[in-house]
Amino acid sequence: MRFYLFIVSLLILSLVSCSDGNRCYDSVDTLMVTSFSINGSEQIKSLIIKGVDRNDLGDTLVNDQDSTLTKRYPLPLSLSADSTGFVVEVNGVKDTLFIRHSMIIHLISENCGFAPDYVISGLRHTAGIDSVRITDTKVNPQSIEKNTNDQNISIYFSSAAHQ
Amino acid sequence: MTKILASTLVLLLISSFQGFSQKKAEVWRYEGPRFGIDLSRFLTPYLQTAKRNGWEIQADVPYKGNFFPTFEFGMQWFDDKRDGFHYKNNGTYARLGVDMNIVKFESMKDHDIVFIGARYGYSFFNQETDGIGYSNYWGTLTSSVPRRTMNAHWAELVFGMKGELFANFFLGWALRAKFPVSVSNDPNIKPYIIPGLGKTSTDVPFDFSIGLYYRFPIFKTKKLPKPIKVGTAKHPSENEENNRNNQRSSGTSR
Numbered sequence: 001m002r003f004y005l006f007i008v009s010l011l012i013l014s015l016v017s018c019s020d021g022n023r024c025y026d027s028v029d030t031l032m033v034t035s036f037s038i039n040g041s042e043q044i045k046s047l048i049i050k051g052v053d054r055n056d057l058g059d060t061l062v063n064d065q066d067s068t069l070t071k072r073y074p075l076p077l078s079l080s081a082d083s084t085g086f087v088v089e090v091n092g093v094k095d096t097l098f099i100r101h102s103m104i105i106h107l108i109s110e111n112c113g114f115a116p117d118y119v120i121s122g123l124r125h126t127a128g129i130d131s132v133r134i135t136d137t138k139v140n141p142q143s144i145e146k147n148t149n150d151q152n153i154s155i156y157f158s159s160a161a162h163q
Numbered sequence: 164m165t166k167i168l169a170s171t172l173v174l175l176l177i178s179s180f181q182g183f184s185q186k187k188a189e190v191w192r193y194e195g196p197r198f199g200i201d202l203s204r205f206l207t208p209y210l211q212t213a214k215r216n217g218w219e220i221q222a223d224v225p226y227k228g229n230f231f232p233t234f235e236f237g238m239q240w241f242d243d244k245r246d247g248f249h250y251k252n253n254g255t256y257a258r259l260g261v262d263m264n265i266v267k268f269e270s271m272k273d274h275d276i277v278f279i280g281a282r283y284g285y286s287f288f289n290q291e292t293d294g295i296g297y298s299n300y301w302g303t304l305t306s307s308v309p310r311r312t313m314n315a316h317w318a319e320l321v322f323g324m325k326g327e328l329f330a331n332f333f334l335g336w337a338l339r340a341k342f343p344v345s346v347s348n349d350p351n352i353k354p355y356i357i358p359g360l361g362k363t364s365t366d367v368p369f370d371f372s373i374g375l376y377y378r379f380p381i382f383k384t385k386k387l388p389k390p391i392k393v394g395t396a397k398h399p400s401e402n403e404e405n406n407r408n409n410q411r412s413s414g415t416s417r
Binding site: 028029030051061077084109110114115 | 243245246247248250292295296297299300301302303304306308350353355364
């Protein structure tokens, strides 16, 4: 009995000492999934997105000049302010969109570290944007895993302003 | 005649003395509360990258031979410094439960047990994080989460062995499956290590312990505990069948 006690003890010890590694298997990129379209039959031929007051080289978030591509992009939100502004240029016409949000930083896992979680609380925009539909107010690292027909917000541009 | 009587008396005395000297010494079974420490808590710092130190004391007392009400108490300090954050967590915990021996004692001196048991666990701890860093298009966030006091409740199923190495000294191990019941909510950090409970990254965390114990032999008995019979209960239909057979046999005897 005592012999087996020792043997089994050693076996358990060796099993438990096996490490599961320090790999991160989860997403830590928190991005607001946004779709863009023009009301009516008009198509988006070009789409350029930048942050408000971000005009340096390399500050362009999206530069899509292919009208055949689906206009659906993940956008980052501010880490320090309670609102985030984007300048959206559609077919050469610029509009501005401000998203109001609250944010907490939260632990994804010990191996992945922290990432922000946002809750969208409101928005305002310039006249070229006809309407904005908020489908999901929660923006977190899982948001980018949404299906192709699902997004956080949908932006509809006025056809009169973007012909 | 007197010689014959005297020699007979001497023979009787010798034989009675021999009989007295051949009488077996009484065999007692000693039992008592057992106190020990969990040696695995001292090995843990060498098995993990994060600093995880602590200690645990354990105690049990025999009840009706095969049952061992058990109490365990410990402390843990956890310090995990990573690239994007520095997490600290420390606290105390206690477990209360009972173990049941499932093997037969082979002699009065056999105290080795193989047991299954159950525990209720409670942990009272605090956690804090600093040096949190996160970057995106808009810049870099540096933040910290202040110290928060938390608690956790859980249940455990235990399987293990305890063997007597030499008089009153025992070595044992236990494998534990833990079932978290409730953990305080922190919106920023779900604690990934809880003192006494272990890692929370899995639904049912497993743990093991290796204990070294000393038993205080303060009770003595002449009774060898009977093994606990498992699975001897009859199925109700079996009892009904027996009753019918009994009724039939009593009917024929009339």
